[in-house]
Amino acid sequence: MDGANAVLQQIEQPLLENEPKPPKTPAQKAIRKSFKISAHLANLLPTGSVLTFQVLSPAFTHQGQCQTTISRTMTLGLLALCCFLSFILRFTDSFRDARGKVRYGLATSRGLWVIDGSVKLEPEEAEKYRLKFIDFFHAFMSVLVFVAVAMFDKNIVKCFCPTPSPETKELLVTLPIGIGIACSVLFVALPTKRHGIGFPLSRN
Numbered sequence: 001m002d003g004a005n006a007v008l009q010q011i012e013q014p015l016l017e018n019e020p021k022p023p024k025t026p027a028q029k030a031i032r033k034s035f036k037i038s039a040h041l042a043n044l045l046p047t048g049s050v051l052t053f054q055v056l057s058p059a060f061t062h063q064g065q066c067q068t069t070i071s072r073t074m075t076l077g078l079l080a081l082c083c084f085l086s087f088i089l090r091f092t093d094s095f096r097d098a099r100g101k102v103r104y105g106l107a108t109s110r111g112l113w114v115i116d117g118s119v120k121l122e123p124e125e126a127e128k129y130r131l132k133f134i135d136f137f138h139a140f141m142s143v144l145v146f147v148a149v150a151m152f153d154k155n156i157v158k159c160f161c162p163t164p165s166p167e168t169k170e171l172l173v174t175l176p177i178g179i180g181i182a183c184s185v186l187f188v189a190l191p192t193k194r195h196g197i198g199f200p201l202s203r204n
Contacts, residue, residue, distance in 0.1 A: 048089065049082040049142075050149050057155050064158030075159055079150060086146045090139035092196030093129050095121070104197055107131050138192055141183045148176035148183075 060075045091107045097119050105112040111126025121129075150156050151172055161168060 049086040049146050052085070053078065053082045053146070053150065054153075057153055061155040061159045064155040066159035072159060075156070079156075082146055082150075083143050086142040087139045089196055090142055090192075090194075091131065091135055093194045094196065095129075105129065107135060107194070134190060134192065135194070137190065138187070141186055144179050145183050148179040151176045 056078055057075075060071065060078050062071055066072050066075060092104060093107055093112055094102050094104045095112070097103055103114055103116070103119050105114040107113075107129050109131050111123070112121055112129035114120065157164070157172060161172075164172065
């Protein structure tokens with residue numbers, strides 16, 4: 001008798017596995033969409049460049065004083081370096097080799113150039129990672145987001161504009177907000193599939 005029950009359970013089990021999943025509620029769909037949007041933004045915002053800037057900005061500007069030309073020059077150099085990092089990191093990508101180890105590379109017109117050079121992709125595989133127009137678009141947007149963050153930094157404002165006019169103050173408040181909203185919408189509308197340095201690891 002027990003054997004017959006076991007056979008029946010084995011026959012019924014595949015039928016139970018093939019049952020359709022219950023449809024998701026509108027609340028579940030909205031939550032899933034929100035998390036997906038947040039993931040896109042986290043993947044595209046220049047968090048590494050912003051962190052580097054926030055750590056070094058007080059020292060380079062002497063808490064916003066910038067009393068010498070050298071201080072202003074160094075601050076400009078810091079801004080340029082962070083903008084460059086925000087731009088170039090958009091072109092990095094990653095993949096897993098045969099052993100499952102994550103390898104990072106830089107996208108080029110011919111494919112993916114592996115940074116450490118220890119692994120080489122086949123031409124057909126490297127072609128999947130080649131540069132596209134959307135990479136330049138994301139890079140430009142990332143630089144704009146960083147500039148918006150820098151405009152909110154009190155040390156930068158004091159360094160280059162110690163006595164701003166009312167119009168300048170209004171511009172320093174509204175322009176970064178406008179840039180942030182516009183770039184966030186564009187990032188969500190045009191997401192990227194790249195998993196570069198400092199971003200979630202590639203699944204492949």
